[in-house]
Amino acid sequence: MTTDTTAAGPAEPPETPVRGGTKSPRALAWERRRHSAARFWRQYRTHRAGVVGLAALVLFALLALTAPLTVGADVQSVTDAPGGPMEEPSGEFWLGTDQFGRDLFGLVLWGSRVSLLVGLLAAVLSVLIGALVGITAGHFRGWYATVVMRVTDWFLVMPTLVLAIALATVMSRSLLTIIVAIGVTSWPTTARLVRAQTLAVESRPYIERARALGGGHGHVMTRHVLPNVMPLVLAQTTLMISSSILSEATLAFLGLGDPTLVSWGGLLQDAREAGAVSSGNWWYLVPPGIAIAVVALAFTLCGRAVESVLNPRLGVAR
Amino acid sequence: MTADATSAPVDRAEGPAPAAPPIRGPKARTRTAYLRYVAGKLGGAAVSLLAVLVTSFFLFRLIPGDPVKFMTGGRQVSAEQLASYRREFGLDLPLWRQFTDYCGKALTGDLGTSYQFRTPVIDRITEALPNTLLLTGTAFVLYTALGVLLGTRSAWRNGRLGDRLNTGLALTLYSIPSFWLGLLLIIVLAVGMGPIPGLFPTGGMESGGQEGLAHVLDVAHHLVLPVLTLVAVEYGQTLLVTRSALLDEMGSDYLTTARAKGLRDDLVRRRHAVPNAMLPTVTLIFVNLGRTVAGVILVETVFSWPGLGGLFYQALSVPDLPLVQGLFFVFAAAVIVMNTLADLIYPLLDPRVGR
Numbered sequence: 001m002t003t004d005t006t007a008a009g010p011a012e013p014p015e016t017p018v019r020g021g022t023k024s025p026r027a028l029a030w031e032r033r034r035h036s037a038a039r040f041w042r043q044y045r046t047h048r049a050g051v052v053g054l055a056a057l058v059l060f061a062l063l064a065l066t067a068p069l070t071v072g073a074d075v076q077s078v079t080d081a082p083g084g085p086m087e088e089p090s091g092e093f094w095l096g097t098d099q100f101g102r103d104l105f106g107l108v109l110w111g112s113r114v115s116l117l118v119g120l121l122a123a124v125l126s127v128l129i130g131a132l133v134g135i136t137a138g139h140f141r142g143w144y145a146t147v148v149m150r151v152t153d154w155f156l157v158m159p160t161l162v163l164a165i166a167l168a169t170v171m172s173r174s175l176l177t178i179i180v181a182i183g184v185t186s187w188p189t190t191a192r193l194v195r196a197q198t199l200a201v202e203s204r205p206y207i208e209r210a211r212a213l214g215g216g217h218g219h220v221m222t223r224h225v226l227p228n229v230m231p232l233v234l235a236q237t238t239l240m241i242s243s244s245i246l247s248e249a250t251l252a253f254l255g256l257g258d259p260t261l262v263s264w265g266g267l268l269q270d271a272r273e274a275g276a277v278s279s280g281n282w283w284y285l286v287p288p289g290i291a292i293a294v295v296a297l298a299f300t301l302c303g304r305a306v307e308s309v310l311n312p313r314l315g316v317a318r
Numbered sequence: 319m320t321a322d323a324t325s326a327p328v329d330r331a332e333g334p335a336p337a338a339p340p341i342r343g344p345k346a347r348t349r350t351a352y353l354r355y356v357a358g359k360l361g362g363a364a365v366s367l368l369a370v371l372v373t374s375f376f377l378f379r380l381i382p383g384d385p386v387k388f389m390t391g392g393r394q395v396s397a398e399q400l401a402s403y404r405r406e407f408g409l410d411l412p413l414w415r416q417f418t419d420y421c422g423k424a425l426t427g428d429l430g431t432s433y434q435f436r437t438p439v440i441d442r443i444t445e446a447l448p449n450t451l452l453l454t455g456t457a458f459v460l461y462t463a464l465g466v467l468l469g470t471r472s473a474w475r476n477g478r479l480g481d482r483l484n485t486g487l488a489l490t491l492y493s494i495p496s497f498w499l500g501l502l503l504i505i506v507l508a509v510g511m512g513p514i515p516g517l518f519p520t521g522g523m524e525s526g527g528q529e530g531l532a533h534v535l536d537v538a539h540h541l542v543l544p545v546l547t548l549v550a551v552e553y554g555q556t557l558l559v560t561r562s563a564l565l566d567e568m569g570s571d572y573l574t575t576a577r578a579k580g581l582r583d584d585l586v587r588r589r590h591a592v593p594n595a596m597l598p599t600v601t602l603i604f605v606n607l608g609r610t611v612a613g614v615i616l617v618e619t620v621f622s623w624p625g626l627g628g629l630f631y632q633a634l635s636v637p638d639l640p641l642v643q644g645l646f647f648v649f650a651a652a653v654i655v656m657n658t659l660a661d662l663i664y665p666l667l668d669p670r671v672g673r
Binding site (some may be wrong): 049098155158159161162165166167206242250253271272277278280282286288289293296297301 | 378497652
């Protein structure tokens with residue numbers, strides 16, 4: 001349903017002629033792109049939830065990027081921890097300390113770097129695979145598409161979390177493992193969406209014109225299909241980051257993350273292992289969870305706003 | 319195709335086709351079309367199940383290290399003992415023989431022997447399955463009902479305060495990691511915090527030593543927090559899908575007609591809009607039913623619920639290959655079976671599908 005209707009959105013002229021031929025100068029194309037970007041922003045601004053989500057993201061991104069200046073890597077050092085074990089929140093330690101006496105506020109700030117990085121990269125990997133599979137399966141019909149879509153369907157029925165856990169167990173414990181485990185298991189939805197959109201685009205007459213003028217497979221896919229699929233891919237990426245961050249937290253909580261790095265999911269695992277649950281040390285558990293929820297929610301809000309700008313029929317509440 | 323479309327659902331609801339009708343009228347054609355559709359879906363499901371079986375075998379062979387070492391748990395053992403373990407679990411055979419053995423046994427319902435429990439994997443699974451079904455079944459019924467109910471109300475009041483609160487809350491809960499919510503609930507409601515006493519058990523399924531009604535009540539008491547966690551994180555998706563499906567129907571002409579007839583708003587919604595909007599929701603409900611079985615891994619781990627999810631986590635940490643393999647197969651099979659059921663039921667609900 002979503003895919004059929006999005007076909008109407010990005011089909012408008014300003015986004016299609018990406019260097020369509022020698023006639024239109026590059027400057028003209030750039031001007032059109034700028035206009036469509038400005039129009040996109042004007043519409044995006046009217047979605048209040050989307051703006052709130054974006055603001056939260058900018059804030060978290062700034063905090064994560066400046067973390068080396070504000071807290072520094074020695075926040076995770078167990079040996080010279082500044083406080084006593086399991087101290088309650090105070091003026092000195094805003095969120096209290098963990099079982100080693102490390103500052104939890106600093107750890108949560110520092111952990112945002114891994115959580116955001118893994119979320120971003122896993123989502124990008126997942127959407128890249130999905131877009132590649134979707135575009136090629138939509139462009140080359142015949143046995144290639146049949147085989148590829150069978151594989152996609154097979155991945156679609158696999159319980160994603162179970163498969164990701166299995167992959168993370170099989171590979172060595174590292175950041176890359178988590179990224180690959182999430183990215184490799186979550187692409188099929190994107191592939192299906194992109195394929196449907198590709199089929200819709202390729203049935204338009206201008207693709208036939210491009211072929212008649214001698215455009216090859218590569219030309220049609222990169223110059224005509226890709227620009228039309230991009231908005232969908234963008235929205236999908238935003239939504240995917242949200243679920244990737246949740247998956248990262250889940251895998252880290254199950255002890256499958258890199259034990260040398262601090263992440264929000266890893267902090268929650270530490271808290272559970274240190275007995276924070278049974279001794280009621282809520283300050284150890286609450287902040288990482290809230291951070292995960294806020295960032296995941298912010299990406300979801302942004303993704304929904306992007307989606308509804310591109311596809312007004314969805315009727316997302318503003 | 320057009321003429322018989324209206325009579326088709328009634329026709330199919332009668333059950334299995336009677337002996338071949340003498341004249342192949344339009345009804346017979348739709349019936350064979352449906353049977354062909356069913357055969358196609360069942361064939362696809364069988365292929366998927368086979369693919370899962372193959373994957374479950376090879377995926378976990380990739381775990382580095384010697385499985386026999388895991389079995390002995392680091393104890394000092396002689397070479398003869400290692401060899402006898404190998405023979406016991408068929409690990410001395412070449413990989414292709416292990417594979418054909420595994421497939422052959424799996425077809426007869428034998429999924430191998432667990433390394434850590436030394437009992438057939440299938441026994442562990444059948445032991446844990448009822449517990450998982452109790453947990454997921456209860457949660458599933460509750461979150462589906464809640465999601466559909468709030469989703470319809472939300473769509474009907476699209477854009478108003480109630481809708482925005484509803485959607486906002488659903489999106490927020492949807493972004494919360496289930497295990498974190500579970501831990502918080504344990505801290506606040508089970509361990510007790512400040513003035514709040516510990517109202518519920520922190521984990522497990524029963525306190526033990528009770529009979530009859532007391533036992534049932536005890537299990538229900540243990541069930542509250544895990545179910546609450548599952549419902550909270552899962553109902554949002556059903557709500558959002560129901561809502562957007564209903565919003566798609568809202569502008570339809572037949573709703574205007576129904577209102578023009580003078581029907582009350584409530585009846586327009588219940589009798590006309592909701593049945594049509596339920597179609598996409600039904601698919602989601604079935605997909606959810608399959609997914610929840612695998613999705614409980616975290617909730618079961620957090621609440622020490624003796625189900626399949628907890629067993630999977632436990633088996634992974636050994637790692638107990640046959641058990642992990644078997645559970646992986648069960649989780650994937652649950653999704654495949656439920657998806658196929660949804661595919662089979664869908665054309666009965668929506669005659670446009672499956673021709």
